[in-house]
Amino acid sequence: MIRLQNIEKVYRTETVETLAINSISLDIARGEFLSIMGPSGCGKSTLLNIMGLLDEPSKGNIKIDNQDISSFSDKKLANFRNQKLGFIFQSYHLINDLQVLDNVELPLLYRTSSPKERKALATEALEKVGLSNRLKHFPTQLSGGQRQRVAIARAIVGKPQIILADEPTGNLDSAMGNEIMEILMNLNKNEGTTIVMVTHDESMAQKTHRLVRLFDGSQVQ
Amino acid sequence: MLKNYFKIAIAVLKRRKFFTFISLFGISLTLTILMVATALVDKMFNPGYPDYNQNRSLYVERIEIKNSKEGWVNMSNLSFYFFEHYVSKLKTVYKMAISSGQKSSNAYVNNKKLVIDYKYTNADYWNVLAYKFLEGKAYGDKEIKSADRVTVITKKTKEAYFGDEKSVVGQYISADNINYRVIGVVDDVSGSARNFTGGMYLPYSLSKDSQETGLMGQYNAVLLARTESDVSKMKNEFAQMMKKVPIPPDFDSIYCNADEFKTSVTRRMAGNSTSNGVAKVITLGSIFVLLFLLLPTINLVNINITRIMERSSEIGVRKAFGASSKTLVYQFIVENLILTFIGGIIGIFLSILVIYLINESDYVPNFNLSMNLTVLFLSLLNCVLFGLISGVYPAWRMSKLNIVKALKA
Numbered sequence: 111m112i113r114l115q116n117i118e119k120v121y122r123t124e125t126v127e128t129l130a131i132n133s134i135s136l137d138i139a140r141g142e143f144l145s146i147m148g149p150s151g152c153g154k155s156t157l158l159n160i161m162g163l164l165d166e167p168s169k170g171n172i173k174i175d176n177q178d179i180s181s182f183s184d185k186k187l188a189n190f191r192n193q194k195l196g197f198i199f200q201s202y203h204l205i206n207d208l209q210v211l212d213n214v215e216l217p218l219l220y221r222t223s224s225p226k227e228r229k230a231l232a233t234e235a236l237e238k239v240g241l242s243n244r245l246k247h248f249p250t251q252l253s254g255g256q257r258q259r260v261a262i263a264r265a266i267v268g269k270p271q272i273i274l275a276d277e278p279t280g281n282l283d284s285a286m287g288n289e290i291m292e293i294l295m296n297l298n299k300n301e302g303t304t305i306v307m308v309t310h311d312e313s314m315a316q317k318t319h320r321l322v323r324l325f326d327g328s329q330v331q
Numbered sequence: 332m333l334k335n336y337f338k339i340a341i342a343v344l345k346r347r348k349f350f351t352f353i354s355l356f357g358i359s360l361t362l363t364i365l366m367v368a369t370a371l372v373d374k375m376f377n378p379g380y381p382d383y384n385q386n387r388s389l390y391v392e393r394i395e396i397k398n399s400k401e402g403w404v405n406m407s408n409l410s411f412y413f414f415e416h417y418v419s420k421l422k423t424v425y426k427m428a429i430s431s432g433q434k435s436s437n438a439y440v441n442n443k444k445l446v447i448d449y450k451y452t453n454a455d456y457w458n459v460l461a462y463k464f465l466e467g468k469a470y471g472d473k474e475i476k477s478a479d480r481v482t483v484i485t486k487k488t489k490e491a492y493f494g495d496e497k498s499v500v501g502q503y504i505s506a507d508n509i510n511y512r513v514i515g516v517v518d519d520v521s522g523s524a525r526n527f528t529g530g531m532y533l534p535y536s537l538s539k540d541s542q543e544t545g546l547m548g549q550y551n552a553v554l555l556a557r558t559e560s561d562v563s564k565m566k567n568e569f570a571q572m573m574k575k576v577p578i579p580p581d582f583d584s585i586y587c588n589a590d591e592f593k594t595s596v597t598r599r600m601a602g603n604s605t606s607n608g609v610a611k612v613i614t615l616g617s618i619f620v621l622l623f624l625l626l627p628t629i630n631l632v633n634i635n636i637t638r639i640m641e642r643s644s645e646i647g648v649r650k651a652f653g654a655s656s657k658t659l660v661y662q663f664i665v666e667n668l669i670l671t672f673i674g675g676i677i678g679i680f681l682s683i684l685v686i687y688l689i690n691e692s693d694y695v696p697n698f699n700l701s702m703n704l705t706v707l708f709l710s711l712l713n714c715v716l717f718g719l720i721s722g723v724y725p726a727w728r729m730s731k732l733n734i735v736k737a738l739k740a
């Protein structure tokens with residue numbers, strides 16, 4: 111589903127050059143639930159962003175769903191992300207000016223769908239994460255765990271084949287974290303969604319199909 | 332989609348009340364000033380009552396006599412003699428309204444001083460200009476020939492001098508201790524129609540200088556052609572005539588122009604006897620408007636950049652979930668247009684208020700500025716331009732934002 115070949119990422123500032131990713135190759139199968147672990151600053155987020163087409167690698171090749179995206183225009187890339195990918199961030203990144211329902215509808219705004227369809231799909235996604243009674247709330251009126259569930263609803267509302275989650279439980283206590291993990295595992299099992307998750311929690315990583323360990327930009331396991 | 336833009340735009344406007352206030356204040360104030368200014372300009376170039384024959388008329392207001400060796404320049408209005416002796420002989424001049432500048436006279440009502448502005452006119456003045464008579468009639472050649480002490484007064488003068496009396500024709504009005512018999516009452520003319528406004532109109536034969544034979548004096552004239560197409564012929568004939576007017580001793584050139592109405596305004600504002608001032612007025616006007624629009628636009632661009640950069644997380648999320656740069660630019664421009672439109676609507680209401688206050692204040696007598704549809708349309712166009720100019724650059728800058736950086740900020 112995702113194929114990375116010899117990916118390298120160098121950050122250049124005026125004074126220093128940081129090699130954030132050092133020649134990583136990875137094959138992730140359709141329906142796989144993969145977790146990435148490693149110490150802080152070892153390049154986990156960078157790798158995930160490259161998989162999610164949010165950032166470009168300095169070297170190497172990416173194929174998603176057998177498509178080489180290196181030649182895609184901005185518009186085509188945006189459309190591809192919209193159709194295939196869903197993101198979950200550590201700090202939720204909800205839009206505080208918008209109600210929960212509008213936040214969840216967001217990915218659908220960028221494809222052709224009627225307001226009615228959007229509302230139905232968003233409501234359905236919020237039901238899946240157990241928040242159907244919070245549609246009209248604003249993000250600031252919710253707890254951290256609830257916010258992350260809204261973020262999950264937003265990630266799944268467009269029924270993407272791949273979900274990329276960067277420390278989704280990083281800001282939550284273990285009970286809430288377990289709830290989130292539960293939702294992701296069900297998603298993987300019931301809908302066959304491919305999931306790549308960065309985590310610091312060994313026990314959560316153990317629940318996934320495969321674990322990749324990074325150290326200083328290189329894959330060590 | 333548009334509804335969603337609207338939702339977020341309103342939410343952001345509500346959240347940042349101070350920014351919103353500053354933006355709306357800038358936009359509405361700028362628009363108000365522009366709208367009032369256009370209404371003023373509009374009034375200046377289209378004064379209306381009582382001069383409805385602008386398309387058939389030429390205006391003669393000023394003469395300039397020069398001695399180029401010594402550098403002497405004499406400039407003034409014209410003499411009655413000039414119009415009667417030279418201009419009235421032109422074949423293309425169908426009728427000519429000659430009138431003097433305004434002067435003040437004192438009248439007394441119940442021991443209170445009343446200042447009445449008066450001017451002298453010829454008989455055809457009343458035929459060229461469409462004064463509205465509320466009672467009585469104008470003086471004609473007969474009254475002028477016999478230098479009758481008769482007068483046409485305006486409604487305001489009537490009310491100030493005679494109070495509530497219904498009819499005043501046949502009664503006497505005393506100005507500077509001279510008694511004039513009122514023979515007509517007309518509607519007042521706006522102070523912006525400077526050659527036609529006044530409180531009291533008198534036959535020119537009552538003025539002391541109507542007999543003098545120099546070229547300079549206190550009179551100006553409207554020359555009416557038979558048809559619109561005759562106007563250019565009249566202009567030519569007038570210019571030919573000027574070549575034959577004898578140059579006074581000690582001088583070597585004279586200049587006098589018969590201008591179309593709009594040109595007469597620009598010549599007065601920015602021209603001189605040899606340049607009509609049209610180009611200058613247009614250039615200065617455009618520069619003024621541009622500069623005037625530029626400042627609030629730069630201000631808005633700045634505010635917008637700050638506002639948009641504050642929303643970098645939102646930009647990152649939207650891009651991650653499939654918004655292309657183009658879509659985002661579109662969203663932010665629409666948001667900005669919504670803001671400018673709200674500002675525009677406030678601006679329109681403010682303008683109506685300001686124009687109402689100007690009209691009420693009577694600073695310029697009988698001004699009656701109006702917000703016409705052209706002004707309204709131009710103002711709305713301004714809004715759109717404003718929204719685009721101040722929205723495009725910030726939107727473009729923000730759409731170029733790297734997603735990962737946007738999400739980190």
Ligand SMILES: Nc1ncnc2c1ncn2[C@@H]1O[C@H](COP(=O)(O)OP(=O)(O)O)[C@@H](O)[C@H]1O
Nearest residue numbers: 121122128130149150151152153154155156157
């Ligand atoms: N925009 C950037 N500019 C320069 N260096 C960066 C940038 N982003 C990340 N890095 C560096 O790249 C390395 C990997 O970062 P990251 O992928 O965020 O690590 P992790 O997610 O594993 O904590 C770190 O050393 C970090 O300092």
Ligand SMILES: [Mg+2]
Nearest residue numbers: 154155156276
């Ligand atoms: Mg990280």
